[in-house]
Amino acid sequence: MDEFHFSSDINFEENIRHKNTSLNPIIVIPGILGSKLVDKDLTNSHWGDFGRNFANPKKVTNLRNMALPMSLNKGLDQLNVTSIADGSMRHVTGTIAGLPIKINSYASLMEAMGVGSEIMGSSIEKLDDYVDDKRYQANAFEFGYDWRKSMDQNAIKLGEFIQQVTRFIQMYRGNHNPVKFDIVAHSMGGLIARYFLRFGKQLLPNDGSLPVLNWAGSSQVERMVIIGTPNAGSLFALDKLVSGFPVNPVTPAYDSIVLGTMPSIYQLLPRFRHKTFKRTDADEVASNFLDINFWIDMNWGLANKKKDSLLEKLLPDVETPENRRNTALDHLDKCLKSAVSAQLALDLYSPRPEHLKVFLFAGDNVATPLLATAKKGDKKITIQKKGAGDGTVPRASVLLDERVGSHWSDKVKSPLKWDNIIFLSSDHLGLTKDPVCVKNILYTLLERA
Helix, strand or coil: CCCCCHHHHHHHHHHHHHHCCCCCCEEEECCCCCEEEEECCCCCEEECECCCCECCCCCHHHHHHHCCCCCCCCCHHHCCCCEEEEEECCEEEEEECCEEEEEECCHHHHHHHCCCCHHHHHCHHHHHHHCCCCCCCCCEEECCCCCCCCHHHHHHHHHHHHHHHHHHHHHHHCCCCCCCEEEEEECHHHHHHHHHHHHCCCCCCCCCCCCCCCCHHHHHEEEEEEECCCCCCCHHHHHHHHHCECCCCCCCCECHHHHCCCHHHHCCCCCHHHCCEEECCCCCHHHCCCCHHHHHHHCCHHHCCCCHHHHHHHCCCCCCHHHHHHHHHHHHHHHHHHHHHHHHHHHCCCCCCCCCEEEEEEECCECEEEEEEECCCCCCCEEEEEECEECCCEHHHHHCCCCCCCCCCCCCCCCCCCCEEEEECCCCCHHHCCHHHHHHHHHHHHHCC
């Protein structure tokens, strides 16, 4: 059997892309944790580069920069952050035992899709510098975003990004012809892309109503490929909101209080109707992790009464423990309500515009948490059952299979319709590096009739 030569095949696809100027430019969107976060003056890294210039959160000011601000009098979209996104995290860089390391994160996917250098993709403001650079083909771009924020906020940023890239491409080509795009999105990036296609640049209303499903974002998009996207959520989001982010050889640990300030993680929670979590000491109503009373009763996350010392660091201008708790609970309530609204908006069935094609790539061969339990007093959730998925996102979640938690039937029941689905054996991040996945994406975008 002939050996599979991945790099040469990619070069073959690059030749197709470069010789066919009618192909749509590609926008690649990473998942949660997959974009670098830096100071606004670009001097210190808050996430993505854990080497010499990393703003270590052991220092209080850096910890505040990593957490999102909380305020009683502001909506989630009105909170001002001190850091900005600076492109995708192609490699995780840092040191172990004093030695520099560089771990492939999204580099393989970016390279395969034809995205240029990290300098090129790091900031949309740098696009004008490349208009006259004929070495750059203007056919692939990365969308880095602040993955801590709500998906509707990032969908608005995606819309602005597409507008800016459109102007750049028109300048590069020397004309004002319409520009159509293809999107390749991994994990949470797929949720942002789906929201944008459906609702354009609409924020989630604060009153619990839903944005208007008008497919406003689809006007310039012809094909979307989503990879390992948790369309029905993941128990990993619940686990991190309860237990925090553990330390590992490269990245620091973050307490559940810090993660609890990030609306995006709540929007990755499973659907309550799918019954993927249950309390062993209470009824189904008391198991609703999308209700603030659940968090108060369980004493978890931002509702944890024992975490005032950390809240004091994050809220230096709030003077009393009572006021800090009220601020934290208010923020928790806003995040949960935003998550419910986002789930309802994304789960609405609506026929796609005829021109828009959507392709799904999912892992289904790695044991993945499907059911978790806990009782009052527990400090973490317990995984009771595992099944098909990519280790992080269940196969059924990627499909948004409504049979989960309901009556089983032979056929998948989902409000989402796909033009093609491909199942793979890789884990969650490994999907972006899987040669079978990448080759099929390239064929779908570059060669498929």
